[in-house]
């Protein structure tokens with residue numbers, strides 16, 4: 540049995556472990572779990588990101604690619620494949636789309652007309668469970684990461700990702716542990732920068748989707764933290780990093796001073812890339828409070 544209590548992160552102490560992360564859209568892997576995935580991969584674990592949709596219904600930050608959105612050229616999904624590919628290379632993880640690229644479509648927010656599309660992920664039924672079960676049967680992960688029953692922030696595709704993950708794991712059997720990525724409110728709010736960039740707003744107290752308690756966390760070392768920030772930056776149509784960077788997708792630069800890197804999604808609410816990622820216990824082998832994500836799982 541390996542001792543995972545305080546592993547030096549330069550050591551490939553997780554070689555032989557396999558991890559699968561099930562996410563709804565391109566960018567979720569980086570925003571929700573990028574630090575953990577980079578850390579697990581750096582420690583030698585084989586990590587596979589399963590992305591359930593192309594994120595076709597997303598909004599776009601910056602003027603350059605506004606014409607790609609669903610109501611215009613409807614080319615955003617294909618474009619986001621490139622963003623996701625770069626992000627996963629930075630994190631050091633493999634990536635596949637559930638059922639193949641374009642099999643399931645972004646359902647959009649609650650009540651959106653895009654729910655009516657027969658390919659919308661909310662309509663994926665048994666097919667999506669079977670697609671994921673086949674992947675889990677091949678990968679045989681020691682750990683699966685996804686979201687809690689509320690999808691983390693209520694997006695129907697995130698809720699669906701949660702549902703199919705648990706259903707597929709039960710169908711296949713033998714998945715030792717499922718954890719849910721969450722954000723801890725106290726950590727999130729304490730990490731906000733003192734000055735939001737011009738044009739950005741602060742989330743109202745309690746506005747950010749977060750939980751009051753979690754079961755464990757991953758402390759991001761400098762390498763995992765910068766990998767997460769760079770992976771988020773790769774999703775430039777979706778994420779605006781406030782560290783002065785400008786690029787072709789979003790040729791505008793903003794800067795927020797603070798202890799950690801700040802960013803915004805298309806709603807321009809100021810958020811922080813926190814130094815810790817928090818997880819709640821989902822199913823399987825329980826873990827001690829604060830324990831390593833793979834603690835107690837043997838192979």
Ligand SMILES: [Zn+2]
Nearest residue numbers: 563564567694
């Ligand atoms: Zn998402």
